[in-house]
Amino acid sequence: MSKRILIAVDEEESRVAVIENNRLLNLEIESNAFEGRRGNIYKAVVHKVEQSLQAAFIDFGEDKQGFLPLSEIHHRLWPEGITEKRPDITKLLRNKQEIIVQVVKDEVGTKGATLTTYISLPGRYLVLMPESDKHGISRRLADTERRRLKEVVDSIGVPEGFGVIIRTAGRQQRPLELKKDLLYLTTLYETIEERAKERKSAGLIYRDRSHPVRFIRDYFQDDMDEVWVNHRGTLKEVSEFMNVLMPDAVGKLRLYEGEAPMFIKFGVEDQIESVFARQVELPSGGSIVIDATEALVAVDVNSGRVKGEDIEETALAANLDAADEIARQVVIRDLGGLLVV
Incomplete structure (x- = not known):
C-alpha cells in the first residue's frame, strides 16, 4: 500500500x-485569482x-468592511462591571475602538468577511x-x-494566559514534539503582538x-510515504516548514519533473471529474446521488x-458499499451542516 500527497501549482490555481x-x-x-483571507489576523477599527x-x-484594511457578531467578542474586550451573560453589544464596543x-x-x-476576536493559531499538533x-480535549x-491527554497538556508547560487544543x-506524539509546536506558536503570537503595536492603522498583521x-500542516500523517510537488518554489516553502515542525518527514519530499501533468501521471485527473458528479457509481454496481x-x-x-438472497440482504449490501463512499465524498467535497442519507 502506498499513500501520497500530491501538490500541483500553476499560474491559475493550486491543487492538493x-x-x-x-x-x-x-x-x-x-x-x-481569489485571495482567501480566512485565518489572517488584522489590526482593526x-x-x-x-x-x-x-x-x-x-x-x-480591506475593501469591504467585516462583520463581527456579539458571540465573537472576547471577554477581554468587555468593560469592567459587565455581569450579564449576553450583554447588549453597545455596552461592549464603541465606534473607532481599535481591536485585533x-x-x-x-x-x-x-x-463582507465574518470576523472573530477569539484568535487561534494552528500548528502541526496543537492549536x-x-x-x-x-x-x-474531545469529549468523544x-x-x-482524556485523562492521559490532560496529563500530557499539563506536562508541556503551557504559559499562563494561553489555552491549547490537541489536534488529531x-x-x-511525545511531549517533546508538542513542546516544540507550542514554542513555535507562542513565538509566532509574540511576533503578531509586536506587529499590532507597530502598525498605526487598520490592516494585515x-x-x-x-x-x-x-x-x-493539517493533513500530513506519519503513514504518508511520499509528498510530490511540481513547483520548485513551493517545494522550498514546504521544505522550510517541515524542517521547523516535522524534520523527520523532509526526506519524503519529492520534486515532480515528468512530462505528463502530475495529476494525470498518478491517475487523479479522471477521478476528479467523476467525484464531483451528481451520481457516483459504487464498485458493486449500486450508486449514490x-x-x-x-x-x-x-x-x-x-x-x-x-x-x-432477499430484500434486506440487498439493502444491507448496498448500504455497506455506500457508507465508505459517502465518508470519502464528505471529505473530498467538504460537505458540512445537515447531512441526510
Missing part, C-alpha cells in the same frame, strides 16, 4: 490531493455598532488560543484517553500559510445491480 493506492481520498483546489443586529461592522480580529469566513458576494485558560474520547495528529503548506441545497445535503443510495 491525498491518494492511497492511486485512489483519491482528499482534494482541495484554491484559485490564485470598529466602524459602526449595530444594536438591531447585535453586531458591529469593522474596518480591517481574525477572519473566520471569507467574503461572499456583497457580504494555540491566546488569552484563554481552557484546554481542548474515552475517559482514560498530536494525540500520539499576520497572513496564514499558503494553501500547500496549510494542507501539509448527492444533492446539496442551502438547508441540507441529501444522499440517496441506489442498490442498482447489487443482489442478495
Whole structure:
C-alpha cells in the first residue's frame, strides 16, 4: 500500500490531493485569482455598532468592511462591571475602538468577511488560543484517553494566559514534539503582538500559510510515504516548514519533473471529474446521488445491480458499499451542516 500527497501549482490555481493506492481520498483546489483571507489576523477599527443586529461592522484594511457578531467578542474586550451573560453589544464596543480580529469566513458576494476576536493559531499538533485558560480535549474520547491527554497538556508547560487544543495528529506524539509546536506558536503570537503595536492603522498583521503548506500542516500523517510537488518554489516553502515542525518527514519530499501533468501521471485527473458528479457509481454496481441545497445535503443510495438472497440482504449490501463512499465524498467535497442519507 502506498499513500501520497500530491501538490500541483500553476499560474491559475493550486491543487492538493491525498491518494492511497492511486485512489483519491482528499482534494482541495484554491484559485490564485481569489485571495482567501480566512485565518489572517488584522489590526482593526470598529466602524459602526449595530444594536438591531447585535453586531458591529469593522474596518480591517480591506475593501469591504467585516462583520463581527456579539458571540465573537472576547471577554477581554468587555468593560469592567459587565455581569450579564449576553450583554447588549453597545455596552461592549464603541465606534473607532481599535481591536485585533481574525477572519473566520471569507467574503461572499456583497457580504463582507465574518470576523472573530477569539484568535487561534494552528500548528502541526496543537492549536494555540491566546488569552484563554481552557484546554481542548474531545469529549468523544474515552475517559482514560482524556485523562492521559490532560496529563500530557499539563506536562508541556503551557504559559499562563494561553489555552491549547490537541489536534488529531498530536494525540500520539511525545511531549517533546508538542513542546516544540507550542514554542513555535507562542513565538509566532509574540511576533503578531509586536506587529499590532507597530502598525498605526487598520490592516494585515499576520497572513496564514499558503494553501500547500496549510494542507501539509493539517493533513500530513506519519503513514504518508511520499509528498510530490511540481513547483520548485513551493517545494522550498514546504521544505522550510517541515524542517521547523516535522524534520523527520523532509526526506519524503519529492520534486515532480515528468512530462505528463502530475495529476494525470498518478491517475487523479479522471477521478476528479467523476467525484464531483451528481451520481457516483459504487464498485458493486449500486450508486449514490448527492444533492446539496442551502438547508441540507441529501444522499440517496441506489442498490442498482447489487443482489442478495432477499430484500434486506440487498439493502444491507448496498448500504455497506455506500457508507465508505459517502465518508470519502464528505471529505473530498467538504460537505458540512445537515447531512441526510
